Amino acid sequence: MKSVMVGMALGAMLGTGALAQTQQELTRDGNGGSTDNVLTYGMGYHQQRYSKLDQINKSTVKRLVPIWSTSLANEYGEQGQPFVYDGTMYAANVKRVVAMDVGTGRIKWNFDIEWDPAVPRVVCCGLNNRGVALFDGKVYVAAIDANVYALDAKTGKQLWKSKIAEWKDGYSITGAPSVVNGIVMSGMTGGEFGVRGFIVGLDAQTGKEVWRRHTTPDPTEKAYSTWPQDDSYKRGGASTWITGSYDPELDLSYWGTSNGGPWTWKARPGDNLWVASVIAIRPKTGEIVWHYQWTPAETYDFDGNNENVLGELTLNGTKRKVLMHADRNGLLYVLDRTTGEVLAGNPYVKTNWATGVDLKTGRVVETDVAKRLRAGEQVEVEPRWTGGKNWMPMAFNPGTEKLYFSMLEETAIYQLNKELPEYKPGERYMGVTNTTKDRDTSKPWGYWGAVLPMTGKPAWRTPLMDLPSWSGAMVTAGGLVFTGNTAGDFAALDEASGKILWQFKTPSGVNSQPITYTYKGKQYVTVFSGLGGGTSAKRETAGKVLPAGTVWTFALMD
Amino acid sequence: MKNAELQKCVVGMVLALAMSAHAEDFPPEQIKLGGDTYSRHCAPCHGVRMKNPEGAFDLTKFPKDQESRFRNSVTKGKNSMPPWESLLKPEEIDALWAYVVAGEKQ
Numbered sequence: 064m065k066s067v068m069v070g071m072a073l074g075a076m077l078g079t080g081a082l083a084q085t086q087q088e089l090t091r092d093g094n095g096g097s098t099d100n101v102l103t104y105g106m107g108y109h110q111q112r113y114s115k116l117d118q119i120n121k122s123t124v125k126r127l128v129p130i131w132s133t134s135l136a137n138e139y140g141e142q143g144q145p146f147v148y149d150g151t152m153y154a155a156n157v158k159r160v161v162a163m164d165v166g167t168g169r170i171k172w173n174f175d176i177e178w179d180p181a182v183p184r185v186v187c188c189g190l191n192n193r194g195v196a197l198f199d200g201k202v203y204v205a206a207i208d209a210n211v212y213a214l215d216a217k218t219g220k221q222l223w224k225s226k227i228a229e230w231k232d233g234y235s236i237t238g239a240p241s242v243v244n245g246i247v248m249s250g251m252t253g254g255e256f257g258v259r260g261f262i263v264g265l266d267a268q269t270g271k272e273v274w275r276r277h278t279t280p281d282p283t284e285k286a287y288s289t290w291p292q293d294d295s296y297k298r299g300g301a302s303t304w305i306t307g308s309y310d311p312e313l314d315l316s317y318w319g320t321s322n323g324g325p326w327t328w329k330a331r332p333g334d335n336l337w338v339a340s341v342i343a344i345r346p347k348t349g350e351i352v353w354h355y356q357w358t359p360a361e362t363y364d365f366d367g368n369n370e371n372v373l374g375e376l377t378l379n380g381t382k383r384k385v386l387m388h389a390d391r392n393g394l395l396y397v398l399d400r401t402t403g404e405v406l407a408g409n410p411y412v413k414t415n416w417a418t419g420v421d422l423k424t425g426r427v428v429e430t431d432v433a434k435r436l437r438a439g440e441q442v443e444v445e446p447r448w449t450g451g452k453n454w455m456p457m458a459f460n461p462g463t464e465k466l467y468f469s470m471l472e473e474t475a476i477y478q479l480n481k482e483l484p485e486y487k488p489g490e491r492y493m494g495v496t497n498t499t500k501d502r503d504t505s506k507p508w509g510y511w512g513a514v515l516p517m518t519g520k521p522a523w524r525t526p527l528m529d530l531p532s533w534s535g536a537m538v539t540a541g542g543l544v545f546t547g548n549t550a551g552d553f554a555a556l557d558e559a560s561g562k563i564l565w566q567f568k569t570p571s572g573v574n575s576q577p578i579t580y581t582y583k584g585k586q587y588v589t590v591f592s593g594l595g596g597g598t599s600a601k602r603e604t605a606g607k608v609l610p611a612g613t614v615w616t617f618a619l620m621d
Numbered sequence: 622m623k624n625a626e627l628q629k630c631v632v633g634m635v636l637a638l639a640m641s642a643h644a645e646d647f648p649p650e651q652i653k654l655g656g657d658t659y660s661r662h663c664a665p666c667h668g669v670r671m672k673n674p675e676g677a678f679d680l681t682k683f684p685k686d687q688e689s690r691f692r693n694s695v696t697k698g699k700n701s702m703p704p705w706e707s708l709l710k711p712e713e714i715d716a717l718w719a720y721v722v723a724g725e726k727q
Contacts, residue, residue: 139701183703187665190701255665490708491661498669601676 083200084148086244090311098581101147102197104239105456106578108309109373112458112537114579118586119619120541124555124565126620127588131168135161135612139190140595142454144239144535144576145614147589148197148216154591154614155204155239157190162202162219165582168616172219178208178230185233185489187255189596193306193454193576194239196247198267205236205249211263213247213270225270227251232488233258239306242267243316243346250303254321254366257492260301262318264349276349278303278320278337286336286354295331298486300324301338305368305454310384313401315343315352317386319368325486327479327494328362328437335360339367341388343403353403357390359426362437362479363416364448364497365392370456373400376464376516387516389457389468391450394419394427395519409519412451412470412509416444441478443500448475449599456576458538460558463513465522467544467558469532471509474500508603511536511546511561523561531603533596535576545588547573549604553590553615571611572600588617641686644723655720658713662705670725677702680721691718 084102092100093107098116106112119127135141137156146153151171152163162171183190186207196203201222202214209228214221227249228234233256240249247265251258260278265271278301280286290296300323307318323331323338339358342351357367369389375382376397386400393414397407408420408427416432436442449471457468476498484494502508508531512524527548534547543564544556553573554566572594579588593612594600660669666677674680683691695714696706709717
């Protein structure tokens with residue numbers, strides 16, 4: 064009897080163990096861990112979105128076929144990344160979290176995320192959710208109304224809910240949380256509504272707030288000297304809407320920060336740290352260890368949130384631990400991620416407000432466009448406020464040391480208003496007049512491309528003439544780059560040339576984040592389809608792509 | 622067409638014209654308030670001065686005889702648009718209608 068009970072207890076422990084992601088598994092995700100799992104945003108804490116899997120490769124990709132598809136019953140758009148653990152896939156959008164069987168696509172449980180229908184008033188750019196976090200048998204998801212939930216991974220039952228801000232004051236969340244050493248980190252958004260940015264660290268077991276690191280400084284902090292000596296930092300923006308990457312050896316998490324609030328810099332003359340910056344923080348305390356500002360005195364809506372990809376580059380014959388970041392502002396940066404020293408900052412798309420970064424001072428070199436804009440003139444700004452690249456994440460191949468991503472090229476007509484905007488909680492706080500210059504239809508919307516990190520120059524670029532791409536990228540050891548476009552084409556490109564080797568038309572736009580993993584020894588690829596997630600989607604597609612959220616999983620035909 | 626039918630038809634047309642809003646129905650200060658309210662809350666999705674809406678309904682094409690539809694959409698929300706009744710004052714919604722009808726050359 065005793066041995067039976069011990070056996071049962073062991074079985075229960077093993078059963079729990081199979082559902083309980085450990086910190087070690089998170090650290091090894093995309094970093095030598097099991098290829099059956101995708102546990103972290105970015106396919107690894109480094110966010111490289113690189114897989115060593117090569118069953119699907121340049122020769123075999125022609126046999127890639129869909130094996131199942133499942134509805135997510137959502138018309139607001141799918142920007143998310145799927146997550147996989149032990150044969151279960153987790154998908155999130157603004158309306159729900161769904162757990163599915165990886166082999167069949169059948170739904171195991173569905174958790175509806177409820178929010179007040181008025182919440183979209185404080186969401187600038189689409190009702191999005193980019194994913195979940197997994198740890199210790201729990202699924203963490205941040206809701207559009209600024210609540211963070213923990214769900215039981217096996218049943219979908221709510222374990223706790225933690226309100227991190229008041230949506231009526233302009234706060235919302237679209238990013239995936241990240242868990243490091245028992246702390247659930249979540250950012251927030253609201254840079255168009257006069258919020259004060261922050262990252263919170265919550266206790267993974269209870270949801271209790273352990274720390275809150277504001278991303279604009281208060282008067283006791285040194286960085287306050289970069290602000291007017293008043294309370295404008297309280298409405299100063301610097302929201303944190305894309306998940307930070309993490310280096311376990313340095314124990315630093317790298318988060319980008321958004322545009323300043325209001326958009327017009329006239330309301331907040333100064334460099335405005337830590338607006339449009341990267342901050343390296345300690346996950347245990349939220350302490351800022353170093354920072355670098357992409358766009359000092361930001362006034363273009365150049366959010367600096369785009370992902371900070373961690374990798375090694377061979378510089379002067381030696382490998383160096385770097386952070387790579389393609390900013391909305393049109394410049395591609397390489398930083399030493401131990402110290403924050405800037406090693407490169409060069410344009411990767413047409414950029415007219417700056418020429419690059421002065422490596423001696425570390426500061427961006429502005430052109431007269433920036434100066435004339437600040438002086439009150441109406442100017443044409445390249446890139447447009449949506450950026451040379453927006454949120455859609457890039458992929459990094461540590462073998463080729465190249466980055467793969469979707470680029471955008473449009474021009475803004477932009478002017479700071481004469482009158483400063485009045486701040487009212489939960490209302491737009493902008494103070495600029497911005498429109499889009501009519502497109503020259505002989506020019507592309509943008510590109511799919513492979514880019515050299517240190518120069519910003521393309522190894523190849525595929526012009527996108529009919530529709531832009533707002534899709535994340537993934538690169539594999541099979542020599543393939545997976546990405547998509549707003550028409551709904553999901554494609555595999557030759558990593559070396561950009562040539563389209565395979566594509567599949569999904570029901571709606573692909574503006575999400577593909578993943579790859581193994582199931583019973585076979586390589587699978589999964590991506591979400593569902594146009595949405597931005598204010599431009601309807602204009603760009605001229606109403607010819609309709610929304611509908613679905614999951615698509617592909618494998619090689621035997 | 623019989624006389625009675627013609628009469629009905631004419632009455633219908635007159636009614637439709639009478640119910641359709643026109644620029645002269647609104648005082649300039651109301652249109653201005655509508656324009657200010659519009660640029661603060663609506664322009665980000667419906668376009669500066671209702672031009673080039675990025676992803677939302679083109680309000681220059683909103684039927685001028687469907688005021689109740691307009692009010693219902695603004696207060697209760699429609700498709701991706703959230704409800705605004707808890708934020709906008711009744712006179713601001715009145716002014717928005719004035720602006721949509723008469724605020725810009727169409």
